[in-house]
Amino acid sequence: MLKFECLEQCLSCERTLLNTSLEHDIHYTIRNVFEYMFSTNARLETISFVVVKHLFAFQNSIQSSNCLRLRSVLGNESIRRFKYILNTDLASCRLKLASILYCSGHLRAVARVLEDLERIYHSKVKAVCGCVELEGDRDLQVFADMLSGHSVNEFSKPQFACCVRFLRQEVYCTPVILLFKMNRNMSEKEVAQRGYADKQWMDNAVVDSRPFLHYLQYLTYRGLGEREKQLHVLGVLEFNICDTRKQIQLYHPNTALHLLGHCYEMEGDYDSALHYYDESLRCCGTTNNAANWHVQRVRRVRRLISG
Template sequence: MRHIVQAGELRGLCLRNSIRLMLKIECCDMFENRLITLHNLRSSHSTFEQDLKYVIHKFYENSTNVIRKAAAIEWIKHLYALHISMQGSSYLRLRNVLDSENIRRVQYCFNSDVASSRLKFASMLYCGGHLRAAVRVLKDVEGRYHSNVKTVCGCRIIQGDRDLKVFANMLSGNTDNEFSKYLTFCVKLLRQESYCTPFILLFEMNRNISEEEVAQRSLVGKQWMDIAEVDARPFLHYLQYLTYGGLGERGNQLYALRFLNSYICDARNRIHMYHFETSLNLLGHCYEMEGNYESALYYYEKSLLRFSTNNAANWHVRRVLRIISG
């Protein structure tokens, strides 16, 4: 009888934590949508950094219940990471070297989720030429991934991704409330972070090839089309491919490419990929860098089957065809 009672208590605790986790994600989505709106509608008379400070204050001030306040605290860490990334981008634009103070400050944001903040940091290190440091961060991220990590996106929804059973399975056998161990957000890169962004993702900030495509965008699409957004796990392996290539570690580079390929092409992982067309573009770019233009075109065209317009793959296909034609 005692075992039955204990099992019932554990199920009840898991259900409560599942509901809390789902509500927390919903709050984070709300905050992210506000951030995107701020990015698009901010006053030209203020700096984005000033706007961020205002939003951080309002997030916390207007969070009246416990769950919303907890979500606000977590999202403030993302905003702080964004602020640091923007500063790092400004340093790199001026050809300055990232100093220890930049690196120390960004570590404050690491415990906001499993991967996204760390991946942005690794991207900053890679773009700053700190390849060995980038590799260490990427190895740390890879070690933090486990089978129950759930990807969360604020701009797209996959059918069934907010089912309570999904959260219950994630938390099964765990009674702690450290939700950051189970979640990773998509990696979002704004134009103000361009110098901390790998070259190929700059095309994601300019997806359209004509004004007609801009007119085709939905209201939601217009809000985030000028932002590069990529799923965390594919971005992890893409960054590994870049950094190992920069270090001349060919074996590790090819291993990263194989892992990226197998992850993207495994249909079971689609539940974790909200930006599948962008992941295909990253894979295509790896093959393009390999000089395997046939495979590059294959994945770019596969990306276009997903979205034929407002897709950076249109730029990539044109570039590869120009290379082939000489």
């Protein structure tokens, strides 16, 4: 539970730091965070170390995005840097790396990264988010269940999966569907309705790790022409989102529904796509919800098809 709280505080701290100083100089931000690492408070030191790793991940991703924006070849050094931060948590940095590789066209490499992640992403991995709190987040039974059935060596591996966050500075290594999350409002009036906490993350795209894993797999297998695997991961994605037993904890269910709806758009099944976009509007509200854009788009496509 201590590790969970450290990661949660790390994400919250990171969110504030990025929103206030990233535009000026991310190097300066990292240097400031390092000051905490020399604190006599071991808890602050742990949080600071994780924050630094996450900031390095953002730095690598932003540099990669700039590289892709300039249509330059993504260098091996940019990819190699990720090996130093992959163990920050189980999934988020691996998924950020996979997204960069996907946007740069290295589909075989993406498939390997995602398949390796899927092998270690067992059912007892706990999701962590710095934007949203869920009831039961600190239920001691959840942490006890995480321990059961695992040896000491197994439990030394990361047991938490942070949500994946994309900033506006990362647009060139962000899947297109998530760019709508960065412009989720239909009017300036909706922006004015955001509270302080909302303003900390609503201009970014934030997605739960597990549905994002399967969505990236869907995109990758689609690009590779591996239809059987593509349909399999679509089924897994749909099951994880729609499972009535709620075995998969989602902090951002509306984003997960958008990913699923987009998969059905790519399948040409516009009725199912609309169903999931409408479900997002129903369960998460119409204000500041990117599903409004998706519904408009799908309805326009259907009108064009029907003549």
